Amino acid sequence: MAGSGGGGGNLKNMVIAFLVPLPSILFYLTFVHPQDDHSGGANPVSSWCAAHPLLLANILFLINVDILFWLIGLLLSNNWLIDLYWTVIPVMLLHYFRAHPAAVANAVRSAAVVALTWVWSARLTHNYFRREGWEWGKREDWRFSEMRGQYGKTWWWMSFFAVYLSQQVFLIGICLPMYAVHSSDQPLGIWDLVATIACIVGVVIAYFADTQLHNFVTRNDKLKQLGEPTVPTLEDGLWEFSRHPNYFGEQLWWWGLYLFAWNLGQRWMFIGALVNSLCLGYVTVLVERRMLKQEHRAEAYKLYQRRTSVLIPWFRKSVPEPKQKET
Template identity: 30%
Template sequence: MLLNFLLLDVVIMALCWLIVTYNQRAGLVDVAWSFCIALNVMIAAFWLDTAPISVRIFIGCASSIWFLRLTWHLLRRYWHESEEDRRYANMRRAMGQFKHLGFLAFFMFQAGLAILFSYPMLSLLSTTVIQWSEWTHWALIAAAIMMLLAFIGESTADQQLYRFKQKPEHHGKTMDQGLWKYSRHPNYFFEWLHWFAYPILGLAAGQYLLWIYPLLMWAFLYYITGIPFSEQQALRHRGQNYRDYQQRTSMFIPWQPKE
């Protein structure tokens, strides 16, 4: 099963790589990554009939909506950006004459990551009815509450930032309103919170290893792909304005700002 989904994701990433080779804007990889996970989940929820129907409906709907919303948000940002995302522009310069092959390898790596982060949903959907405990419905309720809180939080944070950036008078300024008043990265925080829904469900299905996913996502956001780059870019372009924001605002977990 995983191999079939991997092949699907490789094809999608390869097509996106061809587009990027033409338009020189590699940020499309983020859109494709999220879409691959959404597609994996929708197909698995529809075709796999092993899990209880309530679990199939919940994962098929809630997870698909989560990643489709993220896909739309990333696509909207990609569409309105006139220049290539600085992360990928730096990669392009670093790879020099090997940039096309380098980005091909990078896109294929992202296909692998899409499978890695699709695994919790695919694993739960592959768990047979007999393996689910009698308190599955309580786990579904808890997971749904977690997913709803995360969805409201991240979609609100993304929309607040999008509207802030749309106003020319905010150019060079730091977003410190709404949820961004309490966390420098509320979108990342709620993204991380969302990944607790699957190990909660996993408790009812005997899938205890799924608890590694909140830790894995936290490591990616906190140390690798999320916060470090965002902070560096903000300091480079907004300087003291962002340093002041750092001094008074929690980095990750929303908290009352310092006076």
Template identity: 55%
Template sequence: MVLIGHFYRQYCTRSAPDNARQLVSLALLWLWSIRLKHSYLRREGWTLGAREDWRYADMRARNGRHWWWMSFFLVYAVQQLMLVGITLPLYSVHASALPWNPIWDGAAAAGCLLGIGIAAIADTQLHEFLTANERRQAGGKPPVLLLNTGLWRYSRHPNYFGEQLWWWSLGMFAVNVGQRWALAGALFNSLCMVGVTRLTEARMLARPERAALFREYQRRTSVWLPWFQRSCRTKQI
């Protein structure tokens, strides 16, 4: 995404090189990228390619010998479309000569920062939960089966919500220059995240020792948008 953003700045710019909207959107893109890469490397023990994404491993197991050609469309082609689609707002920003709007562009920047912050906090809480469980198991203690504290108390997938807030807020920069069509990429990304959310929750429910707890968690807790729990609290075990 960062390379695409700089490509647009190099070849599509129709305004002065110090256009605030361009500079701010690129700075935010770099911040998002650094946050995501840090989260990935921390999760993987600071190594590259050590583990395959469990979702792709599950799809291979389900599709068997057909996976080699299905993966081209379901993984590679789709991700290339998503890369181009979700960076369309950056094209709109760099192709516009309109000046920075303090109110609307400021709101878009604030939304981007909030999305990045929520995703970063949620990923950190999840990482601490998983590493604490590893320490518990190494000490012969049973693991905690459900993360329902911090942001995870108010959303079952606060990291996904943060990501979606980031991309839709980035898209608001395009809306501010009259290019609403550039939100198509954010919409496509959100639709893909619906499928990812279902896969993740199905995996949680597949473990018998955690299924009942997670069903109760589903009943009480919002899927993406952080909100207050619906009824009584379930104790963490």
């Protein structure tokens, strides 16, 4: 779905994007630096917040993201905000857990996770704006647009669950290792090094895969403008070894982050990365179905599917080209 369009719409969306997190930020600053209680007793709100960091994170997400973003989405008839904030919310959650009064952490491990998360966020944010032509809220995610058409008149309330509440499960879940890192000052171990390497490799793979995809789309757009035939399928670079190398890199990042929690004894936190992987697996199916619906690339993509690994990069299978039908 198209965004507001024009310079005025771009400016409006940029202002909205900067204003929407303020309720949570202002509340958090008030909670961390509460006003003096003249009665001499402890501030009950601050005491509760200090005792329940993870629960408070979920409450702030529910109010500031699920409800507020949903209401803005209804007003704009466009749910673009959640896509942009997917690149920002993990950073905000990380610093929330790190600065929380109850935080306990190994300084080196904490600094490593902060640096890695900022690099991940910068990479994903850059890719978001590059894909959107450096505009704010240019368009809604195609999956949401399709659901809007499927649900029709009920989409206004279904969107709260499908677009926003579900994101809370994913984002809070995959960010649980950030909470684990700031809940233990256990000394560094070999698994911290393994986790760091996995995160770095994941970000690097995702960056190059997305850059190769962007260049491919840009070249095809230029060919369309010139009235020349476009290339049906990207099969160069990392895309020669995986049909979704950008997704693979993204998953490697989140599983690498989980290793920090695994090393700290919080092994149950794998559930966040697992749910995210399952969700991405379903998205992969949707993406490939969408590719096969496009007549000009369906045959080429079917061949690409038969000989190329779906996710984990691997050597290509030797599959013969389909025989041309005799006329």
